[in-house]
Amino acid sequence: MKSVPEYFGSMVFDDKCMKATLSADVYKSLRKTIDEGAQLDEGVANAVAAAMKDWALSKGATHYTHWFxxxxxxxxxxxxxxxxxxxxGGAIMEFSSKELVKGEPDASSFPSGGLRATFExxxxxxxxxxxxxxxxxxTLCIPTAFCSYCGEALDKKTPLLRSAAALNAQALRILRLFGNTEAKCVRAYVGPxxxxxxxxxxxxxxxxxLRFTGRTLFGARSPKGQEMEDHYFGVIKPRVASYMQDLNRELWKLGILAKTEHNEVAPAQHELAPIFTTVNVATDNNQLTMExxxxxxxxxxxxCLLHEKPFAGVNGSGKHNNWSIGTDTGANLLSPGKTPYENAQFLLFLxxxxxxxxxxxxxxxxxxxTAGNDHRLGANEAPPAVMSIFVGDELSGILDAIEKNKPYQESRDTLMKLGVDVLPKFSRDTTDRNRTSPFAFTGNKFEFRMLGSSDSIACANIMLNSAVAESLRIYADRLERAEDFETTLHEMIRKTIKNHKxxxxNGNGYDDAWIEEAQKRGLSNYPTTPDAMPHLLDxxxxxxxxxxxxxxxAELxxxxxxxxxxxxxxxxxxxDTMSFMARTQIEPAVASYSRELxxxxxxxxxxxPASACAYETKVVxxxxxxxxxxxxxxxxxxxxVSALDGSSDVIAQSTMxxxxxxxAMSDLRSVCDEAxxxxxxxxxxxxxxxxxxxSVQ
Incomplete structure (x- = not known):
């Protein structure tokens, strides 16, 4: 049997494979396209297509597809x-650069939100x-973007790549201001x-x-659930362990760095975590992982149930999006560093x-x-729908000292004058973790914990990349015009802390008092999808x-x-499923049992004749x-449900x-669960x- 290093990535046309199958010039040109976004030369595309085909055929592939x-x-x-x-009159195996670079699926058969008419x-x-x-x-699967005839993005990859490019452009402006000329690009890295x-x-x-919706619409609580807290990190049952072993093997063949596996809090619930990679590859890998x-x-x-809340009364499933930003030279821009230069840069990115x-x-x-995540957010296993950031007590103290221009109380009084004094060194684990926070700083990355288990991580990272790019753009514009860089930098960071604290x-996000406090702070609270989604067009x-x-x-x-x-x-x-089950299954069951009694x-x-039949009478x-x-x-x-047919406006329907x-679904469930x-x-x-x-042992 082959060892893991021997078969890891064996089904991926990765960098090692490209280096082995392409000429030095072609490989160098392709790497320039991948690393710097340089335009792809047609001759390079031809060479890549030929090498990719030969490699795929050697692995037993007979078909190819644009995977989007x-x-x-x-x-x-x-x-x-x-x-x-x-x-x-025979057959040959062919694959051209044209087939590699572009495909043509039917755009009108996918959701387009009005971007494409049925006849277009x-x-x-x-x-x-x-x-x-x-x-x-x-099948050889070629990751692709998907757009309409007129160029509008009809997928999640295209805006994700655009957001990554925006983050890269603005982050590089900041790095140049700090004298960093070595970094050629800045990337977002994700581990979901x-x-x-x-x-x-x-x-x-x-x-x-379960078959129609992925979750249970009815179900009384089991006599035993997660009360004993004995499943979390417990011994993995043999059948599940066998599954995890096979799953790891298939993922490793595809070059997916599946790293951590364990039992989660709820019975029958588990978790898989990979090692960080670039946000684009991480998104592709997560979609492939779920499949x-x-x-x-x-x-x-x-x-395998990926719904956010398949069972009532026990924890639902999320997807914690660990997000960081780093350079192609290996620098993590959210790592505090050890020098004044690094400290100021870290604080600016923070x-x-x-x-x-x-x-x-x-x-x-x-x-x-999503409809599924609405059931999960705000419950006792997931963050509330109110957004907040956890940074821990020590970093909060540092930020407070900067805002107030006062010494930070550590081993000595350190006046936080950026670029001169050293940021007090703190390790990744000087603060406790906060599992109730939707967005927590964990030493050199942020953990965005609101994502649902079935959702693509593309959406969250598009918005996160873009929002951070906007902050960096504002900072770069100010600093590039500054007469005194250090003074402007210090004042800008201090103002940011004051305006956005x-x-x-850092407290308990599950506490009702926090929701009240958040409202006083002016933070938004959108409990459901109909509450939140229209704000995309603000x-x-x-x-x-x-x-x-x-x-x-138009895309928005x-x-x-x-x-x-x-x-x-x-x-x-x-x-509709609830109504069908109630009428065709639950009602007949109740009637049949009543008749038997x-x-x-x-x-x-x-x-x-003197028998009271108290039990039967009471139950009937x-x-x-x-x-x-x-x-x-x-x-x-x-x-x-029928009332929905009276409206064609999707916002009005979602509100109804x-x-x-x-x-009405909740009301029906409660009485059926009692039955x-x-x-x-x-x-x-x-x-x-x-x-x-x-059931799974």
């Missing part, structure tokens, strides 16, 4: 064979050389921690809600992030808005995102339409009441869903929480 990320939230691919007719079908996929091609099954549930497939198949997780689970007779998060709270919040909060947000070329106004309008439409459709499918009572009285009476209530509440839900449909606790398990039509959460 449309606005559905998942990936898309159309497979074409390498096969072509030969003059002698033409769209293009364009090769992204910064993310390596890979083989999946018998992926949470998920594993349940038995046989049980999954028995529940329409592979689900495929491998099926091979083990399990289903303040840029603080300012960005405060100025664009709404963008960061809406970047993680409201966003810093003037300040449109101005910032268009000024950096991340989105056009399309995203608002698509995300709200997705929200509406998701919840409507859930509501009534017949039992009648039989007992036939044998013993309660079940009769519940059955009538279930029917009434199902009618109410159906009426709320938030205010009418979701409360589950009364009806005999033999009569209940689908597996209950105790079965689902504790």
């Amino acid at each position: 990320q449309p606005l559905t939230g998942i990936t898309a691919e159309k497979h074409d064979g390498f096969i072509a007719p030969s003059p002698d 079908a033409r769209g293009y996929t364009a090769w992204d050389p910064t993310s390596p091609a890979f083989i999946k099954g018998n 921690e992926q949470e998920y549930f594993l349940i038995d497939k046989e049980l999954f198949d028995q529940r329409y809600d 592979i997780m689900q495929k491998v689970a099926l091979k083990h007779g399990m289903v 303040c840029a992030v603080i300012k960005a998060v405060d100025d664009y709270q709404d963008l960061l919040r809406l970047s993680v808005s 409201r966003i810093i909060f 003037e300040k947000n449109v101005r910032m995102l268009t000024s950096h070329g991340v989105f056009s106004k 309008e399309s995203r608002t339409e698509i995300m709200l439409d997705n929200y509406c459709k998701s919840v409507r499918i859930e509501a 009534a017949e039992t009572c009648s039989a007992k009285k036939g044998v013993c 009476m309660r079940l009769s009441e519940l059955l009538d209530e279930i029917e009434r509440r199902t009618d109410d839900l159906d009426a709320a 869903i938030r205010d009418s449909v979701i409360p 589950e606790t009364v009806v005999s398990k033999k009569f209940w039509p689908f597996p209950v929480y105790g079965d689902l959460l504790f």
Whole structure:
């Protein structure tokens, strides 16, 4: 059996593979395109296509596809064979630079938010050389961007690449002001921690809600849940360990640095975390990871649930987006450093992030808005919907000292005059972690904890990159015009801290008192997707995102339409599924059990007329009441859903869903869940929480 280093990346056309298969000149030119964004030469593209084809064929590939990320939230691919007719009537295997660089899927069949009409079908996929091609099954997958005939972005990769370019341009301006001429580019680096549930497939198949929506729409709490806190970091069960082993092997073949695995808090919940890589590659890798997780689970007779809240009453699943920025020379710009030069630079980049998060709270919040994540945010396992930053007590003290121009109390009084005095050295772990914070500084990176487990990390990082780029642009404009660099720098950092300290909060984000305090501070609070998503079109947000070329106004309008439409459709499918299950499964089960109890009572009285049948009488009476209530509440839900047809405006529909449909769903669930606790398990039509959460051993 091969060792991990021997097969790691074996299915990826990575840098090592390119260096081995391309000529020195071609490799150098391609690296210039990847590292510096230089234009790709046609001759280089031809050479790369030929080498990529030969490599893929040697790995058993027969087809190729442009692998892209449309606005559905998942990936898309159309497979074409390498096969072509030969003059002698046989077949040859061909792959040209044209086929590598550009593809043409149907643009109107994907969500476009009005950017493309149904009859305007033409769209293009364009090769992204910064993310390596890979083989999946018998297909060479080429990561690509996806745009319309007129050039509008129809995917998540294109604006992500644009945001990375904006961050790079503004960060380099700052570095040049500090005398750094070595760095050629600045990149955002991301390591997304992926949470998920594993349940038995046989049980999954028995529940329409799981099959149609990815979460349980009904379910009373299990007698045992996560109360004992015995699952978190507990011994991994053999079946799960076998799954994790196979999953790691498949991910490692694809060059994905899966590093950490463990049990999470809820029963049947687990986590996988990779090593950091560039934001673009990390996004591609995370999309691929989610796909592979689900495929491998099926091979083990399990289903991998990526929904944010598949079970009520236990923790949901998130995706912690660990984000940092660094140079191509290896410098981490969020690392405090050891010299005055590094300290001032660190504080400037730190303040840029603080300012960005405060100025664009709404963008960061809406970047993680989905119907599924609405169930998770604000619960006791996830941050609240209010944005704040955790920096820890020590760094808070330093920032406070700078703001007030007073000595920082450490081993000695240190006046924080930037560029002269040394920032007090502190290690990555001098402050406690804060799991309730949506955006926490953890030593040399920020952990954005609001992302949902099923979501693409592209959206959150687009907004984060762009917002930080805007802060850096403002700083660079001021510093480049400054007559006294040091004085201007010091005053600018001090002013940033003073103006944006409201966003810093090191306390308990789960405490209701914090929500009240946040309101007093003027922080935004958008509990649901319909509350958050329309703010994408706020003037300040449109101005910032268009000024950096991340989105056009039309693209922003399309995203608002698509995300709200997705929200509406998701919840409507859930509501229709609830109604279907209530009428065809739950109501018949309640009626059948009631009938059996009534017949039992009648039989007992036939044998013993004096029998009180107290149990049967009590339960039948309660079940009769519940059955009538279930029917009434199902009618109410159906009426709320039908009312949506009266509006064609997606914002109005989303508001109606938030205010009418979701409360009706909650009302129906509560009475059905009570019925589950009364009806005999033999009569209940689908597996209950105790079965689902504790089935995998």
